[in-house]
Amino acid sequence: MQRYLIRRVLQAIPLLLILSVLLFLLVRIAPGGPLSQAERNPNITQEQLALMRERLGLNQPLPVQYVKWMRALALEGDLGKSIKSNRPVSEMIAERIPNTLLLVGAAFVLTLIAAIPIGAMSARRPYSWFDYTVTSLTFAGQSVPIYWLGLMFILIFYVGLDNPLTGKPLLPAGGMYSIGGSRTLPDLLWHMILPVGTLCLTWVAWYSRFFRASMLEVLNADYIRTARAKGLSEGGVTYVHALRNAVSPLVTMIALDLPTIFAGALFIETIFSWPGMGRLFWEAARGRDYPVLLGVILINAALIVVANIAADVVYAAVDPRVRYE
Amino acid sequence: MTLSTGAQQGETRRDPRIHSLTALTWRRFVRHRMAVFSIGLLALVLASALAAPLSRYSPTEQNPANDLQPPTAEHWFGTDDLGRDVFTRALYGGRISLTVGLAATLLSLLVGVAVGALSGYFGGWIDNVLMRITDAFLSLPSLFVLILVSTVLRDLPALNLRNSVVVVILVIALLSWMWPARLVRGAFLSLRAHDFTLAARSVGVGHARIMARHILPNTVSLVIVQGTLSIAYAIIVESGLSYLGFGIQPPTPSWGNLLSTAQVYALRAPWLMIFPGLMIFLTTISINHIGDGLRDAFDPFSVRTTHTKDR
Numbered sequence: 149m150q151r152y153l154i155r156r157v158l159q160a161i162p163l164l165l166i167l168s169v170l171l172f173l174l175v176r177i178a179p180g181g182p183l184s185q186a187e188r189n190p191n192i193t194q195e196q197l198a199l200m201r202e203r204l205g206l207n208q209p210l211p212v213q214y215v216k217w218m219r220a221l222a223l224e225g226d227l228g229k230s231i232k233s234n235r236p237v238s239e240m241i242a243e244r245i246p247n248t249l250l251l252v253g254a255a256f257v258l259t260l261i262a263a264i265p266i267g268a269m270s271a272r273r274p275y276s277w278f279d280y281t282v283t284s285l286t287f288a289g290q291s292v293p294i295y296w297l298g299l300m301f302i303l304i305f306y307v308g309l310d311n312p313l314t315g316k317p318l319l320p321a322g323g324m325y326s327i328g329g330s331r332t333l334p335d336l337l338w339h340m341i342l343p344v345g346t347l348c349l350t351w352v353a354w355y356s357r358f359f360r361a362s363m364l365e366v367l368n369a370d371y372i373r374t375a376r377a378k379g380l381s382e383g384g385v386t387y388v389h390a391l392r393n394a395v396s397p398l399v400t401m402i403a404l405d406l407p408t409i410f411a412g413a414l415f416i417e418t419i420f421s422w423p424g425m426g427r428l429f430w431e432a433a434r435g436r437d438y439p440v441l442l443g444v445i446l447i448n449a450a451l452i453v454v455a456n457i458a459a460d461v462v463y464a465a466v467d468p469r470v471r472y473e
Numbered sequence: 474m475t476l477s478t479g480a481q482q483g484e485t486r487r488d489p490r491i492h493s494l495t496a497l498t499w500r501r502f503v504r505h506r507m508a509v510f511s512i513g514l515l516a517l518v519l520a521s522a523l524a525a526p527l528s529r530y531s532p533t534e535q536n537p538a539n540d541l542q543p544p545t546a547e548h549w550f551g552t553d554d555l556g557r558d559v560f561t562r563a564l565y566g567g568r569i570s571l572t573v574g575l576a577a578t579l580l581s582l583l584v585g586v587a588v589g590a591l592s593g594y595f596g597g598w599i600d601n602v603l604m605r606i607t608d609a610f611l612s613l614p615s616l617f618v619l620i621l622v623s624t625v626l627r628d629l630p631a632l633n634l635r636n637s638v639v640v641v642i643l644v645i646a647l648l649s650w651m652w653p654a655r656l657v658r659g660a661f662l663s664l665r666a667h668d669f670t671l672a673a674r675s676v677g678v679g680h681a682r683i684m685a686r687h688i689l690p691n692t693v694s695l696v697i698v699q700g701t702l703s704i705a706y707a708i709i710v711e712s713g714l715s716y717l718g719f720g721i722q723p724p725t726p727s728w729g730n731l732l733s734t735a736q737v738y739a740l741r742a743p744w745l746m747i748f749p750g751l752m753i754f755l756t757t758i759s760i761n762h763i764g765d766g767l768r769d770a771f772d773p774f775s776v777r778t779t780h781t782k783d784r
Contacts, residue, residue: 163608163609177625178624291757295713295717299735411617430717441621445614
């Protein structure tokens with residue numbers, strides 16, 4: 149196990165390095181590179197531009213620039229400074245990560261709470277009316293673009309429906325807290341309903357499907373037949389013996405799904421003005437703020453790689469049949 | 474050849490004429506009612522996109538005096554902030570979105586099948602290298618990279634792609650060839666161990682010919698199913714990118730960028746948000762149902778419809 153872990157980590161490092169080189173080059177071949185905005189600005193003189201280039205070290209050869217950038221990143225976690233706000237990128241990302249984790253985490257917990265029972269019930273009676281209803285709904289959930297679903301919820305709960313007591317919109321259309329209000333927990337939860345709900349609906353569609361398949365596979369296993377032969381109740385077999393074993397593939401599934409999960413968060417944060425990493429990335433991309441773009445992608449890629457390794461470890465821990473060498 | 478024998482075992486032999494593989498597959502497909510219904514729906518969307526020039530409105534000509542009109546008999550989906558007919562723009566947008574979906578899928582299949590075939594057939598270090606690259610692409614935060622790459626490509630003056638559909642097709646293909654690659658690799662890995670491959674080798678058939686003529690035809694059903702589903706995926710990605718402002722650029726309409734202007738007018742003209750999204754939704758759900766129907770139809774052992782997540 150330890151050996152396997154070390155090998156995985158050693159494999160992951162070159163992967164992240166290659167990725168960083170590619171992204172670094174990509175950003176540098178963009179016209180004007182990090183200064184494309186400044187170059188278009190008529191108020192900035194050539195001398196000022198030259199000075200900015202000098203200050204950012206853009207006159208040096210590319211490999212030198214890369215090594216300097218990488219060294220700063222590796223030693224001090226320094227991702228450079230934002231072109232727009234001139235603030236350290238690492239600081240900007242650090243203050244957004246908790247918001248993203250709050251949004252994604254809440255949505256994920258709710259997703260699993262809904263998806264596991266739904267999948268288990270579908271698998272217990274496949275092709276029953278319940279299973280057919282769930283199948284149709286999950287197909288719709290898998291096909292609907294998440295951003296459009298979010299927009300429709302804004303249309304229904306913000307534009308369409310009013311709170312009968314106050315006459316104001318039933319649910320807020322965006323943000324984390326009411327503007328000008330105090331930052332209270334109820335206010336936060338209030339603002340979380342729509343973004344978390346949108347994420348949940350699409351995720352439940354995917355995960356209940358996956359869990360149904362996983363459960364069906366387990367229900368065909370020999371030890372389930374044994375459990376039934378011993379005279380255990382059908383509920384006991386399904387919800388105690390089978391459920392436990394069907395849950396473990398979910399761990400791998402979630403880790404593999406992380407890019408999709410982050411993508412969902414980007415859409416939802418953009419639509420609902422949720423101040424997370426995705427929203428930061430979107431704003432930075434609109435303003436061609438390349439250091440921020442680079443920073444967010446690298447952090448996300450690192451999170452995905454770490455999550456994949458962690459998933460392998462957790463998978464081995466919950467399922468004793470899995471052995472790595 | 475392995476497929477047809479498997480298929481015949483599941484059926485009673487009444488009339489040998491209808492037991493060709495195609496006929497059996499077709500019969501199983503027709504039994505999937507949602508898939509058949511979806512073909513009709515998709516045909517409608519396709520026909521409407523093709524018929525877009527028949528509309529008496531221009532998709533781009535502005536008419537500010539007539540802005541933000543609600544849906545009427547004149548303007549079925551209403552008009553947008555610049556007075557353009559949204560129905561006409563949705564039809565033209567469909568042309569773009571469907572083209573991107575189809576082209577990106579074909580390109581990703583081309584790359585994916587090639588990578589998967591080489592990897593699965595030769596194994597060894599080729600497989601190792603190709604699969605590490607595939608894994609690397611799979612662990613990218615894809616939407617973020619899509620946004621970055623399409624921004625940079627569009628900004629490059631040398632390529633002159635500023636307002637081009639080509640960029641969107643390329644970036645979507647660049648980040649979606651990995652799924653067909655893995656799928657095809659798996660199929661090649663198991664098929665190359667079959668006796669017919671050995672037989673072909675023993676009579677001196679070359680590697681390229683074995684891969685193309687002996688093994689590849691056996692993976693066609695897999696590739697078709699995967700391809701169908703990835704058209705829906707590509708359409709969703711395109712419209713998402715365009716919605717965020719990094720895909721198809723206005724004034725060229727696409728289902729996604731119609732939505733991004735709509736959000737600004739959520740309070741004054743909520744209908745603008747409904748229709749383009751509905752077009753995307755109807756298209757993707759029909760494609761997904763057709764893909765599901767095809768999967769069942771191609772599977773000789775399928776008895777009833779099953780739906781499984783394959784990514």
